[in-house]
Amino acid sequence: MVVFLWGVAVFLLAVASICLYRAYMGPTALDRVLAVNVIGTKTMVLLVMLAFVFGRPLYIDVALVYALLNFVTTVVATRCFETGVLEGDWQ
Amino acid sequence: MKAGQCAALLALFWLVLTGRLDLLPLVAGVLAAVLIAVWATSSLWQRDDPPVLSPAQWLRFIGYTVRLVRDIVAAAIVVAEKVLDPRMPISPVLIVHRAKFDREVSRIALANSITLTPGTLTVDIEGDEFLVHCLNEDFAADIVDGTFDRRIRRVFEEP
Amino acid sequence: MSVWDSIRYAVAAVLMSIGAFFFLVGTLGLLRFPDFYSRTHGATKCDTVGAGSILGGLALLRGFEPDVLKIVAIASLVLLTSPTAGHALARAAYRTGLRPWTRRIEGGGQT
Numbered sequence: 001m002v003v004f005l006w007g008v009a010v011f012l013l014a015v016a017s018i019c020l021y022r023a024y025m026g027p028t029a030l031d032r033v034l035a036v037n038v039i040g041t042k043t044m045v046l047l048v049m050l051a052f053v054f055g056r057p058l059y060i061d062v063a064l065v066y067a068l069l070n071f072v073t074t075v076v077a078t079r080c081f082e083t084g085v086l087e088g089d090w091q
Numbered sequence: 092m093k094a095g096q097c098a099a100l101l102a103l104f105w106l107v108l109t110g111r112l113d114l115l116p117l118v119a120g121v122l123a124a125v126l127i128a129v130w131a132t133s134s135l136w137q138r139d140d141p142p143v144l145s146p147a148q149w150l151r152f153i154g155y156t157v158r159l160v161r162d163i164v165a166a167a168i169v170v171a172e173k174v175l176d177p178r179m180p181i182s183p184v185l186i187v188h189r190a191k192f193d194r195e196v197s198r199i200a201l202a203n204s205i206t207l208t209p210g211t212l213t214v215d216i217e218g219d220e221f222l223v224h225c226l227n228e229d230f231a232a233d234i235v236d237g238t239f240d241r242r243i244r245r246v247f248e249e250p
Numbered sequence: 251m252s253v254w255d256s257i258r259y260a261v262a263a264v265l266m267s268i269g270a271f272f273f274l275v276g277t278l279g280l281l282r283f284p285d286f287y288s289r290t291h292g293a294t295k296c297d298t299v300g301a302g303s304i305l306g307g308l309a310l311l312r313g314f315e316p317d318v319l320k321i322v323a324i325a326s327l328v329l330l331t332s333p334t335a336g337h338a339l340a341r342a343a344y345r346t347g348l349r350p351w352t353r354r355i356e357g358g359g360q361t
Contacts, residue, residue, distance in 0.1 A: 001263075074338060
């Protein structure tokens with residue numbers, strides 16, 4: 001089973017590096033943010049898998065924090081892109 | 092009621108995070124949950140309608156979630172077909188959909204459900220108007236004829 | 251290794267393969283679709299299903315442990331935040347004047 005987990009983990013890593021193409025080429029800034037968001041989701045799943053592969057349950061907590069941070073980063077980046085400032089009225 | 096439900100949810104989350112039942116962490120977690128709940132209900136949700144549900148609504152919400160998961164899987168398969176088709180048969184349209192809800196929670200639920208079902212994406216919400224981006228006109232059928240509105244009204248608006 | 255364990259492992263492996271497939275499809279959508287809004291479609295949906303499927307498989311692999319609750323928490327978090335992030339992206343694009351190549355239909359005026 002560990003071999004299978006390693007295989008899926010390496011596959012996810014390869015797919016995430018394909019996403020980097022969009023982050024590098026993206027015609028608009030939002031394309032780049034989207035690509036980074038997708039990579040973040042994959043990294044989060046990868047962290048949970050590594051917790052199983054290495055037998056360290058602590059990595060699952062790291063993944064939880066990573067998922068939260070990924071979401072907050074996307075929302076703040078889009079907000080900054082939309083309004084140009086980070087303070088001001090919400091909505 | 093509001094503060095109690097919020098505190099219970101936060102304490103449950105704390106339990107999931109710590110993962111064991113020692114006395115000191117438990118007391119600290121419950122204390123923190125109660126403090127945060129009191130703060131949230133007194134100052135954070137002063138003007139807005141707080142997102143709390145009654146027990147009957149919780150039950151229907153669980154049923155709704157199960158149904159939504161089934162829809163999402165079906166949707167992902169449809170999008171996967173579109174992506175893997177070499178001719179890429181998409182013709183995106185923007186659709187304005189009007190839906191009137193009494194609660195803020197219902198609007199959020201509708202926007203998230205639309206985004207999670209296949210081929211549709213909520214772009215903007217202004218008052219009662221939902222601007223929906225569809226990959227194809229066929230995908231919009233469920234939204235335009237109001238199936239989603241009825242479901243969400245049944246879950247969140249009835250007591 | 252009982253029969254029950256082998257069935258559990260097999261189902262977990264199938265779920266994880268499905269998840270990996272949907273991740274691949276989401277990435278292909280991100281690369282192939284013509285404009286930003288369509289790319290958001292592919293990315294949000296396939297990533298939600300992919301992450302949910304893989305996390306479900308891992309939770310099944312773990313069995314009955316407190317950690318499983320954490321994995322379920324992560325899965326529900328993804329289910330909740332992924333459409334919100336997609337909506338924030340699409341709204342920012344729309345408000346800053348990125349127009350999709352479409353016609354605008356006035357319709358669906360239910361109450």
